[in-house]
Amino acid sequence: MELSHQTKFIHSTATNLPFILSSSTGKVDPAARKTIRSHARRGTKQKRNEIQVKQSNQTSRFEMENMHKRPFQIIFDNNIIRTEQIPYRVGGDLSFLQFADDIKLEMLLNTAKVSATAMKVIHPLVAAIAHGADQGSRLALVQGDDAGLHLTAALMDDFIHRVLRLGAGSSPMAILHFQKGIRLLRYRLMGDDEKAKVTDSTIAAVTKLASAAHFSGDFTASKQHVEGIRRMVDLRGGLKSLKHSHLCVEIMRCDLGIALLNDSNPVFFQYPSDHLNFYPxxxxxxxxxxxxxxxxxxxxxxxxxxxxxxxxxxxxxxxxxxxxxxxxxxxxxxxxxxxxxxxxxxxxxxxxxxxxxxxxxxxxxxxxxxxxxxxxxxxxxxxxxxxxxxxxxxxxxxxxxxxxxxxxxxxxxxxxxxxxxxxxxxxxxxxxxxxxxxxxxxxxxxxxxxxxxxxxxxxxxxxxxxxxxxx
The missing domain is CATH 1.25.40 (Serine Threonine Protein Phosphatase 5, Tetratricopeptide repeat)
Known part of the structure; x- marks a missing residue:
């Protein structure tokens, strides 16, 4: 039986792509060659667009000048929605993490999405020009601590509402998470497990409380929190004993900010036994x-x-x-x-x-x-x-x-x-x-x-x- 030299096009309904079936060993006819070239160009153009989108989404370390010119509402990612129930992508950074306590998915997504913007607002110089800022260690420190997880979710939601959206007061969801985090932290500090009282995650949770009180203008509470941190750090053997270096820096930033703006003495580096850091x-x-x-x-x-x-x-x-x-x-x-x-x-x-x-x-x-x-x-x-x-x-x-x-x-x-x-x-x-x-x-x-x-x-x-x- 003689084989047909005619080329046939079959369109797939699933992918909307043409399948070319040919029984000839010779050259493809001009119409088929034109179809192949058009789809090849389409694939090249799509790949080029994906590369451009990926490059445009990368944050430049010298974006600070533009940030100063834009209000916070414009820097803020409008895709962050409080009531969102479905992840914005499958297989994301949060898909396979095991957290210490149950927390609504939208709160975790908000925390992950807004963390880059929060870094630019809270640490503008570090976000703009520093090398070595490890965001993964911050998430790992919160991941295994139930109190820190709820406090982080509450403070991040509060940050979104009060700073980025210029709202007044805290949202009901943030208040609930804050109260639960306080309750869990108080239970831990009043318990019999002495080691749990001085872990990095516990110190980080109290540091968040001190920063939140300072931002709200409650000087008395912020000072008490830092003094509590000092006692926990002394039980550990000093700041150098902390496993997470960024936690040590956050403690000192909090201590310095509270002491300076309220014209008081800092809690750390005020005793003869404290040795000031050498100049770089x-x-x-x-x-x-x-x-x-x-x-x-x-x-x-x-x-x-x-x-x-x-x-x-x-x-x-x-x-x-x-x-x-x-x-x-x-x-x-x-x-x-x-x-x-x-x-x-x-x-x-x-x-x-x-x-x-x-x-x-x-x-x-x-x-x-x-x-x-x-x-x-x-x-x-x-x-x-x-x-x-x-x-x-x-x-x-x-x-x-x-x-x-x-x-x-x-x-x-x-x-x-x-x-x-x-x-x-x-x-x-x-x-x-x-x-x-x-x-x-x-x-x-x-x-x-x-x-x-x-x-x-x-x-x-x-x-x-x-x-x-x-x-």
Missing amino acids: VELLVSPDEDQYSMGHAQLFENLHQDLLTVWKVLKRFCMLVNLASQTQQLMKIEIIHQTMTSTMYRLLAFRFPSNSLDESVRLALLAFTHHVFIQWLDIRLPNKPFTTKYQSHVDGLDLSPPAMIWIYMIGALSITDPARGEWANRGLHKYSIRCGVKKWKDVQFILNSFLWIPLLDDVPGERVFNVLCLH
Whole structure:
């Protein structure tokens, strides 16, 4: 029987793709070749689109400048829906995890989806330029702890509602999870299992409570939580005994933020047995380095030597961050953490006469380091004690106009309530006239000669200057 040389097309109803059946060993006819080429091009185009979508979804480490220009509602992933019952994908990161307690799926999905945005808001510098931030260890620490799981779900839901969606108060779901987490944590701390009281997960849960109380303005509760953390850490043998390094950093960030904004002593590194961290090796300065090489001789000629060392370390830190930003390189996260602890704990421990230049510079450095290491993105917490103290010292200063512009700008970015920014506006207006600057580029040049990180400060600084110009 003679074989047919005709090519037949059979369309699959399941995939809507054509199957080509041919009984010929020769060349395919022109119509079939045209169909094959069209589907080959379609597959290549689809693969190219998938690659472009994947690249566009990757977060750039230098996205901070755009984040400052957008309100939180725009950064927020609108796909996060509280009432969603079906996972947004099958086989995701949460599909095969075994958690310590039952929790609704939508809460876990919200926590996983919003964690990247929360990192950018809570740790803006780390999220933008640091290498070594391990998100997996944070999830693992919560995964096996029932109290920490409920507290994390509650605080993340509260973060979504109050920060990203700019709502007021907590949602009913967040309140229920918070109450259950508190109940489980209290039962554990009052139990007979001494080891469970000082585990990393228990300390992490109490740290979350301290941060939440501080964010809500409850200074008494936040201080009590940190003091409890100190007792648990001492039972473990100190901060170095913690298995999770990021937990140690979170404890110190919480301790520093509470002590600074409420003008009190920190709970850690206040006893003779506590040893302050050394300055990062990458930022060490030689003892005989000429302080006048940094410019602004009037500011440094009579400054205390220890305070001058802190300034030099921070100056080199700013230079390193700016270099990494300009060359699109990541810097080790340990440098950021070591700079924070080695400078801020020393600044809080220094004692100078209240009407001295050293005290005023100390307060300015504290405001700057708080802004860089602790402050959330464009969010300023209630801090009346430190704000009042800072303003009273700055108003009595008589330094060069460029130095005063930097001091007032740091106060405006770090501690001054935007709704009550007249104090900073008056000072910036006064010394801008004395310097003869009328454009933001001129002010930016002055600020860069002091301590300034454009990656974090240029956009909000320009916003402050534009408001000043409007008035």
